[in-house]
Amino acid sequence: MQNGKMKPENLLRRSTANRKLTTGCEILDECLRGGISCDSVTEIVAESGCGKTQLCLQLSLCAQLPISHGGLNGSSLYLHSEFPFPFRRLHQLSHSFHQSNPSIYANHNDNPCDHVFVQNVHSVDHLFDIMPRIDGFVGNSKNRLPLKLIVLDSVAALFRSEFDNTPSDLKKRSSLFFKISEKLKQLANKFDLAVVITNQVTDFVESSDGLSGLRIGNLRYLYSSGRRIAPALGLAWANCVNSRFFISRSDDSIGKDRSEKDESSSSSVSRRAQRRLDIVFSPYLPGNSCEFMITREGICAVQA
Numbered sequence: 001m002q003n004g005k006m007k008p009e010n011l012l013r014r015s016t017a018n019r020k021l022t023t024g025c026e027i028l029d030e031c032l033r034g035g036i037s038c039d040s041v042t043e044i045v046a047e048s049g050c051g052k053t054q055l056c057l058q059l060s061l062c063a064q065l066p067i068s069h070g071g072l073n074g075s076s077l078y079l080h081s082e083f084p085f086p087f088r089r090l091h092q093l094s095h096s097f098h099q100s101n102p103s104i105y106a107n108h109n110d111n112p113c114d115h116v117f118v119q120n121v122h123s124v125d126h127l128f129d130i131m132p133r134i135d136g137f138v139g140n141s142k143n144r145l146p147l148k149l150i151v152l153d154s155v156a157a158l159f160r161s162e163f164d165n166t167p168s169d170l171k172k173r174s175s176l177f178f179k180i181s182e183k184l185k186q187l188a189n190k191f192d193l194a195v196v197i198t199n200q201v202t203d204f205v206e207s208s209d210g211l212s213g214l215r216i217g218n219l220r221y222l223y224s225s226g227r228r229i230a231p232a233l234g235l236a237w238a239n240c241v242n243s244r245f246f247i248s249r250s251d252d253s254i255g256k257d258r259s260e261k262d263e264s265s266s267s268s269v270s271r272r273a274q275r276r277l278d279i280v281f282s283p284y285l286p287g288n289s290c291e292f293m294i295t296r297e298g299i300c301a302v303q304a
């Protein structure tokens with residue numbers, strides 16, 4: 001592989017050698033053949049409230065785990081464009097993360113949050129200002145874990161209000177998609193780090209050119225909360241990511257015993273919400289899916 005560009009013959013070689021970042025949940029890791037791939041851009045697409053941010057926060061903490069525990073022995077950079085950043089939720093997750101990894105945090109004063117760097121991004125231009133500084137940031141790792149995960153939560157928010165639906169704006173928008181993904185793929189390749197980007201969805205509306213109904217990946221249609229939806233930013237953006245995972249939600253209850261237990265531990269928020277992660281496309285994963293719930297301790301898959 002050269003200059004971040006992937007050759008077909010390298011694709012097969014990568015699938016075995018690629019490092020993976022654990023999601024912190026064994027069943028979900030199994031579904032993803034070990035977790036989130038390094039040297040690659042992974043997109044998590046879902047409607048609001050499905051758990052994109054939860055999963056990204058969890059990954060940001062898991063990145064600091066030693067390799068032997070499925071982590072990357074590294075720190076995380078969390079670029080957030082959805083305001084405000086959920087610091088309270090990060091601290092809550094960090095607290096349980098610290099407790100469930102006693103051997104790693106022998107020093108009780110260690111705070112896992114210290115290895116998660118949070119940076120707000122309020123526009124595409126702002127993102128381009130930040131990106132060149134990431135190289136320096138990764139290189140300068142004397143007193144901390146090297147950067148091993150970049151999260152961009154969310155890409156759609158950056159494009160929400162700045163562009164019109166005119167042909168020239170759409171063209172400009174598409175070229176920015178490719179610039180963003182090119183830079184992120186370069187960073188992923190150069191520093192062997194994982195890149196995770198979240199994306200929103202829009203309601204599916206059939207367009208006259210039929211492009212909105214184009215099938216992309218393993219799933220014929222994407223449904224969430226009983227509505228047919230489509231990932232935001234369209235076909236051009238779909239070509240900018242290596243893997244796309246889709247999280248959907250329905251209101252049927254799952255994992256009844258588990259839910260009741262969680263309710264008693266004040267984790268009843270997600271009691272009746274069934275969530276499901278599907279692999280829409282990925283160069284290294286077959287189509288697969290996994291149901292999960294969100295508890296106080298984070299994302300936790302439900303055995304089928």
Ligand SMILES: Nc1ncnc2c1ncn2[C@@H]1O[C@H](COP(=O)(O)OP(=O)(O)OP(=O)(O)O)[C@@H](O)[C@H]1O
Pocket residue numbers: 046047048049050051052053054055082089266267268269270273294295296297
């Ligand atoms: N402590 C908790 N215990 C159980 N469930 C929780 C807890 N905190 C949040 N949740 C669940 O997580 C959901 C929010 O998930 P999250 O913010 O990750 O969604 P999202 O897909 O990122 O949404 P958005 O696109 O609006 O940012 C809430 O709707 C709630 O059901």
